[in-house]
Amino acid sequence: MHITFMTTGGTIDKVYFDAQSRFEVGETTLEHMLRQGEVAFDYEIVSLMRKDSMELSAADRKLIRGAIEARDSRRFVITHGTDTMVETALALEGLADRVVVLTGALSPARFQQSDAPINIGLAIAAAQTCSPGVYVAMNGRIFSPRGLRKNRERNRFELLPGQGS
Numbered sequence: 021m022h023i024t025f026m027t028t029g030g031t032i033d034k035v036y037f038d039a040q041s042r043f044e045v046g047e048t049t050l051e052h053m054l055r056q057g058e059v060a061f062d063y064e065i066v067s068l069m070r071k072d073s074m075e076l077s078a079a080d081r082k083l084i085r086g087a088i089e090a091r092d093s094r095r096f097v098i099t100h101g102t103d104t105m106v107e108t109a110l111a112l113e114g115l116a117d118r119v120v121v122l123t124g125a126l127s128p129a130r131f132q133q134s135d136a137p138i139n140i141g142l143a144i145a146a147a148q149t150c151s152p153g154v155y156v157a158m159n160g161r162i163f164s165p166r167g168l169r170k171n172r173e174r175n176r177f178e179l180l181p182g183q184g185s
Contacts, residue, residue, distance in 0.1 A: 021061040024093040029071040030101025073101025081111040095147040109165035
């Protein structure tokens with residue numbers, strides 16, 4: 021089993037600069053999480069960009085899609101900012117014979133109380149077990165991106181009314 025991880029930035033990789041009271045996307049902590057989790061599969065980590073998802077453009081989404089298409093791998097986990105994760109997932113639909121799972125965090129992975137480890141673990145499970153397609157793994161659930169939204173008030177992902185359970 022081989023999974024290709026692609027990092028794009030987002031809260032999962034943010035670093036807090038105390039002196040300036042701001043966050044910036046830093047180096048990914050993904051390698052550390054995978055080592056700490058003692059994963060028993062082959063993987064590679066490809067850093068595509070380090071952007072807040074609000075800064076991602078159509079050209080960036082095209083770059084992500086091209087990077088997936090250029091690899092022989094059939095299983096992908098994409099770390100991504102949560103604000104436009106659904107938009108990127110929809111832009112990746114139609115990649116033949118590939119399982120693509122987008123995930124991220126609502127608080128930086130460097131924080132002790134982060135949701136990042138459970139989201140990464142869920143995304144890994146989805147990449148191994150789901151049928152080819154594009155998915156979002158957040159809040160302990162695996163979603164299709166169709167009819168999905170981030171509810172900023174509740175700080176979670178949810179299906180729009182009438183979109184299933």
